[in-house]
Amino acid sequence: MAEVAPRLPWAAPLYVGAVQLGAYATARLPQRRRAELLRRHSTNVANLRAGRWETLVTSAAFVEAPLPVPYGAALLAVLGTAEVRWGAARAAGVFAAGHLGASLLVHAGLRGRVRTDPPDATARALDVGASYGFQAMVGALAATVPHRAVRTVATAGLLALTARPVLRRGRTFTDAGHLAALALGVAVSHGLRGGGGSGRGTHSAARRP
Helix, strand or coil: CCCCCCCCCCHHHHHHHHHHHHHHHHHCCCHHHHHHHHHHCCCCHHHHHCCCCCHHHHHHHCCCCCCCHHHHHHHHHHHHHHHHHHCHHHHHHHHHHHHHHHHHHHHHHHHCCCCCCCCCCCCCCCCCCCHHHHHHHHHHHHHCCCCHHHHHHHHHHHHHHHHHHHHCCCCCHHHHHHHHHHHHHHHHHHHCCCCCCCCCCCCCCECCC
16 A cells, blocks of 8 residues: 655645734734724624624734744644644634634623723723634644543643633733633544544645734
8 A cells, every 4th residue: 555645734834824924014004003903803892792703703814913933833833733633624623613712702701891881991902813723723732642641641731831820810811711722622622533633534624922
């Protein structure tokens, strides 16, 4: 039987490159216009309360500043690894579960606290980027490590590290969102462990500061 050549990821570099190019383009805008653009695509309480649900998707295409090289490289490595292991469609599903799920959970937690009219700074906060999807991917990859002991240690360690900022006094809603996204990634990993963990058998599958 002919040996299966390793597949190269295409969706991950395309996404990370597009986000980075968009960030450089956005950075060239006047500061006020740039802030308005980012706020318009933020998954904050004010936007979702006004029915701008499309921000749940568009927020993953924007970042507040160009990605630092180490973070951009880590994002590309994690998304690319997930794409090779599970296929582009499944990897995109994990990213979406983390990004959408964490955004909605954060919104649910904030909406009861932010009732001022006009909305206060928290309700109109900038909330864009790939970090929720990134955290979900990291959680899913850790939870699909073949060796059970390593899988357990990696998953528990990541959850503990991500929970630590949530327990401190100066925590932000983004800290809570990162923990929620990581937990969602771990949760959806159960559907990936059987079929797409080896990097083979997912060739036909299509497909986030």
